[in-house]
């Protein structure tokens with residue numbers, strides 16, 4: 001029997017598995033099938049939890065195209081709720097190891113004994129090209145010109161464990177992020193591909209964004225994208241260090257600390273618990 005929980009952070013949905021229950025290989029084909037919204041459970045990604053002890057956990061984060069991500073802000077918040085709600089820990093604060101570094105998660109609000117709002121210390125932002133990575137000479141990638149579809153975009157790139165490319169606009173245009181997103185994601189200057197954010201600054205504490213996620217496409221919200229968009233805006237002097245990030249799925253709160261570490265706060269909801277069917281498991285083991 002392979003059980004799972006499906007949850008979302010502002011419409012960015014993930015399936016959580018406990019590593020000890022998984023009896024099929026985590027191949028690209030299998031991840032794609034489980035995330036498929038017609039033939040599988042359907043989600044923006046998969047989280048595989050491993051418990052180390054009462055205060056430390058490990059996670060593997062998969063995108064729906066089968067690739068593995070270093071970090072995910074909503075994924076970590078969803079995992080933290082799962083850890084707390086299903087009593088993998090007795091603590092309200094604990095650590096999670098990701099491929100993109102160690103993060104601290106805190107349950108800051110509960111409802112009926114279940115986590116409702118989670119804060120994550122996401123780690124430090126870097127704008128250095130080799131750390132993102134972005135091809136070319138070593139530099140900070142701030143307001144660089146990138147030609148896409150005959151249009152020159154001014155991009156600011158950074159990593160918060162996973163890579164992001166941010167561009168600023170006067171008006172949000174959904175169609176534009178959907179058409180430029182895949183071209184930027186797969187541009188050869190980004191050897192590991194990249195997550196993309198279109199950002200409109202509303203005032204010194206508020207931005208609105210649209211997201212094209214690496215390996216997932218257009219999503220309603222993204223935690224690491226919110227951190228990236230807020231950090232790029234802060235670096236360019238467009239906002240203060242506390243930023244509300246408005247997305248189609250809802251709002252996340254970001255704080256950028258003096259050492260460029262970033263905190264992310266927002267709600268998480270469980271949608272359902274399930275069990276993969278025998279037929280599905282047969283396919284996954286094939």
Ligand SMILES: N[C@@H](CCC[C@H](N)C(=O)O)C(=O)O
Nearest residue numbers: 069072073074162222223224
């Ligand atoms: N939805 C996420 C980001 C998930 C990983 C991303 N697609 C990547 O490949 O880096 C979030 O909430 O941060």
